Amino acid sequence: MPRGRQSCLGVIYCRDFQGLPKAYRINIWEQVALAARIFEEGCAMKITEIKPILCQGGIRTWTFVKVTTDLGIIGWGDASEWLRAPAHSKIIEEDLTPLLIGENPFDIERLWQKMWTASYTGGKDLSVAMTGVETALWDIVGKALSVPVYNLLGGRCRERVRLYYDNCDAYGSGFAGGYTWRKGDTSLEGIAKQAQYIMDQGFDALKLHPVGLPERPAVSRSISLKAISDTVAKVRTVREVVGDKVDIAIDINNRLDLPSSMALAKALEPYQMMFLEDPIRQDESPGSYKRLVDSTSTPVGTGENLYTIWDFRNYLESGALDLVLPDVCHVGILQAKKIAALAEAYHLPVAPHNPNSPLSTIISAHLCANIPNFLALEYMSTEMEPPWRDKVMKPPLGAMIKDGHLELPDAPGWGVEIDEDEVAKHPHVEVWYAGLRGWEGLTVK
Numbered sequence: 001m002p003r004g005r006q007s008c009l010g011v012i013y014c015r016d017f018q019g020l021p022k023a024y025r026i027n028i029w030e031q032v033a034l035a036a037r038i039f040e041e042g043c044a045m046k047i048t049e050i051k052p053i054l055c056q057g058g059i060r061t062w063t064f065v066k067v068t069t070d071l072g073i074i075g076w077g078d079a080s081e082w083l084r085a086p087a088h089s090k091i092i093e094e095d096l097t098p099l100l101i102g103e104n105p106f107d108i109e110r111l112w113q114k115m116w117t118a119s120y121t122g123g124k125d126l127s128v129a130m131t132g133v134e135t136a137l138w139d140i141v142g143k144a145l146s147v148p149v150y151n152l153l154g155g156r157c158r159e160r161v162r163l164y165y166d167n168c169d170a171y172g173s174g175f176a177g178g179y180t181w182r183k184g185d186t187s188l189e190g191i192a193k194q195a196q197y198i199m200d201q202g203f204d205a206l207k208l209h210p211v212g213l214p215e216r217p218a219v220s221r222s223i224s225l226k227a228i229s230d231t232v233a234k235v236r237t238v239r240e241v242v243g244d245k246v247d248i249a250i251d252i253n254n255r256l257d258l259p260s261s262m263a264l265a266k267a268l269e270p271y272q273m274m275f276l277e278d279p280i281r282q283d284e285s286p287g288s289y290k291r292l293v294d295s296t297s298t299p300v301g302t303g304e305n306l307y308t309i310w311d312f313r314n315y316l317e318s319g320a321l322d323l324v325l326p327d328v329c330h331v332g333i334l335q336a337k338k339i340a341a342l343a344e345a346y347h348l349p350v351a352p353h354n355p356n357s358p359l360s361t362i363i364s365a366h367l368c369a370n371i372p373n374f375l376a377l378e379y380m381s382t383e384m385e386p387p388w389r390d391k392v393m394k395p396p397l398g399a400m401i402k403d404g405h406l407e408l409p410d411a412p413g414w415g416v417e418i419d420e421d422e423v424a425k426h427p428h429v430e431v432w433y434a435g436l437r438g439w440e441g442l443t444v445k
């Protein structure tokens with residue numbers, strides 16, 4: 001770039017989603033220099049480095065993936081899955097990086113197929129690791145072409161992305177005001193206060209969890225009558241607070257057998273749930289989901305532990321779901337787009353799972369803005385997040401959320417950048433969770 005021209009700013013005038021005039025400030029010389037290189041080299045960019053970066057995001061580990069190219073364009077991807085983050089990091093470094101160095105980041109479909117078929121078995125850990133890289137490639141392509149990723153997917157069906165607030169299980173829980181996790185008030189009074197708190201922030205959808213189930217690991221998957229009654233009382237409490245202004249989902253986290261799932265779904269019918277999530281382990285039998293769906297008017301969804309179009313096909317072909325809940329940052333943009341299209345063919349809505357990182361929320365939101373059959377995106381409540389959440393990404397996630405909706409930035413790629421210096425202050429630590437233990441007393445730095 002010519003000396004003295006680094007700050008040569010220009011303005012592009014165009015129209016926003018509603019057709020209103022809008023101005024964007026850009027660095028003209030940066031854009032011209034980049035366009036010239038892409039034109040000269042025919043998009044023949046090459047991946048030169050892939051680097052997973054683990055960050056202890058409060059109660060969860062966030063896995064950011066930084067992909068560098070020979071044109072100097074850096075893409076950020078996300079592979080946040082908190083149970084086995086070091087394993088995903090290792091797969092990226094040892095298995096995927098040798099496959100991808102020197103490849104053209106524009107060839108996303110071909111590279112996905114290359115990574116997938118290079119493995120003999122597939123599976124969750126591979127899918128999550130691949131997603132970390134794949135999502136970074138979308139960021140690179142968006143930046144190279146100076147367009148937001150949603151415009152690479154076919155544009156937006158909606159300007160704002162509806163979020164559902166997870167969770168409504170306690171009032172006053174979290175790290176807010178300190179660095180040690182506290183559980184909050186889980187009484188019905190506390191639940192009612194939390195429902196009001198969520199509604200007051202403008203959210204029109206929320207999620208809660210059942211009460212009275214045995215702690216994990218538990219051999220039995222049967223639910224007691226008292227647990228059903230207590231869970232129904234919790235849902236009723238929320239419904240009484242929010243009326244018909246807020247949709248309510250409940251997540252069972254794979255913990256019930258079929259008769260218990262049927263009994264709970266039936267008991268919840270009067271409360272017109274948005275969905276019942278993951279009552280039965282989804283890696284075991286679509287047939288059991290089919291029997292459950294046929295037994296109740298409560299909508300049943302699953303998907304956070306399904307990773308490909310082939311996993312979802314087995315459910316959709318047999319009519320075993322009322323809606324699909326894939327995790328965009330566990331399956332990747334390409335698979336998520338295809339899964340949403342499969343669901344669309346069966347007239348089913350999509351509500352992506354997303355208890356991951358701030359970047360994961362942005363990546364998921366690009367897909368949610370695009371697909372026609374979007375219902376709502378999971379948003380991990382701020383009290384579940386560390387107090388420094390909004391420092392790791394620019395612009396910060398909190399600044400994009402208004403009235404329970406996420407307003408995506410319109411900068412190229414994902415429209416955000418990860419602050420590596422800030423991330424480095426919170427390195428991954430082998431802690432507590434392992435998917436089984438509670439969070440009470442957990443201290444984050």
Ligand SMILES: [Mg+2]
Nearest residue numbers: 251277278304
């Ligand atoms: Mg779930």
